[in-house]
Amino acid sequence: MARRDTPEINAGSMADIAFLLLIFFLVTTTMDIDTGISRKLPEKQDPNIKPPILKEKNVFEVNVNRNNQILVEGEIYMDIEDLREAAMKFIDNGGGDAATLKAEGIDPCTWCEGDKDPGSSDHPKKAVISLQSDRGTSYATYIAVQNELVGAYTDLRNRYANKKYGKDFDDLTTIQQDEIKDNIYPQVISEAEPTK
Amino acid sequence: MSTKFKKKKKGTPGISTASLPDIVFMLLFFFMVTTVMRETDLKIKAPKLPQADQVKKLEKKSLVSYIYVGKSKDGKVKGDLIQLNDKISDVSQIQSFIFAERAKHSEAEIPLLTTSIKADMNANVGTITDIKQELREINALKVNYSTRKGSAIDNMKN
Incomplete structure (x- = not known):
């Protein structure tokens, strides 16, 4: 008779197991909270070295004033929604003359899908985005603008990666990513001293 | 038996x-x-981080030092306050703060050190620029603007 009795499972430790799981999740969820826009600051410049002269057409000027208005190329007030597209159009223009670019050791931009407008940037490698803000600009606006500019590059890189490798940029190997980062769409966002 | x-x-x-x-x-x-409780006691009002979608995760937490920027808790002090470690500090103290952080790491890790700026949405760019200028002075070039995930465009609507 005693043989038939199945020994009962002790459920007293169930609570402990639940506790352990709870703590495990607590630990893992706080891990990926820290996200943000990563940028690299420029190195300190020797004041005696003159900065390289850039052609006006290769610079995409973005100014943000203290009222958080965005002025693009010194003439158009733009909404933040349109900034990414405008930046993409500028970077992807590729309007440079093939022979002139060759002389400088740059392959002509065969992957550009822009308008090839001679009045806009020559090549993604030469295109510089210059961002200037005011000291009184709100940080939220500043981040939004930075985000849109970085986003313009991300979109272009993704487009190129999808076309060439059929994958998103993030899914490529490091070598492929570096190739795009260095030669296809290098990210050049320069920040000027803010106005007072 | x-x-x-x-x-x-x-x-x-x-x-x-x-x-x-x-x-x-x-x-x-x-x-x-x-578990390292990185969340130091905030002496300032907890910064409301702006939103962005072009974000990267900060991977090695031990290599990150945090700078908090926000308003004072009681609202008595106008302007932005900077908190390093556990106390409210001045911009000029950032350099020694970074040097102290560097001293905790080996020589090889120093170029990998990242400074995470956790600033309030309504902070002024001027304050952030001052911080960046100090970081440039001592060659701490990797920064991360801490954000929440979301649409950056929503930032502008407040």
């Missing part, structure tokens, strides 16, 4: 679970000890 022997063979012996709570507790303590 023989009766004792027979008893043991019959009936499955129950597995003793008496030590299970101890094991679980041990694990619990392990996690409690190893």
Whole structure:
């Protein structure tokens, strides 16, 4: 008779197991909270070295004033929604003359899908985005603008990666990513001293 | 003797679970000890981070030093306050703060050190620029503007 009795499972430790799981999740969820826009600051410049002269057409000027208005190329007030597209159009223009670019050791931009407008940037490698803000600009606006500019590059890189490798940029190997980062769409966002 | 022997063979012996709570507790303590509470006491009003979608995760937490920027808790002080470690500091103290952080790491890790700026949405760019200028002075070039995930365009609507 005693043989038939199945020994009962002790459920007293169930609570402990639940506790352990709870703590495990607590630990893992706080891990990926820290996200943000990563940028690299420029190195300190020797004041005696003159900065390289850039052609006006290769610079995409973005100014943000203290009222958080965005002025693009010194003439158009733009909404933040349109900034990414405008930046993409500028970077992807590729309007440079093939022979002139060759002389400088740059392959002509065969992957550009822009308008090839001679009045806009020559090549993604030469295109510089210059961002200037005011000291009184709100940080939220500043981040939004930075985000849109970085986003313009991300979109272009993704487009190129999808076309060439059929994958998103993030899914490529490091070598492929570096190739795009260095030669296809290098990210050049320069920040000027803010106005007072 | 023989009766004792027979008893043991019959009936499955129950597995003793008496030590299970101890094991679980041990694990619990392990996690409690190893989790580094990075969230230092905020002396400023907790910054409301802006939103962005072009974000990267900060991977090695031990390589990150945090700078908090926000308004004062009681609203008595106008303008932005900067908090380093546990106390409200001045911009000029950032350099020594970074040097102290560097001293905790080996030579090889120093170029990998990242400074995470956790600033309030309504902070002024001027304050952030001052911080960046100080960081440039001492060649701490990797920065991360801490944000929440979301649409950056929503930032502008407040």
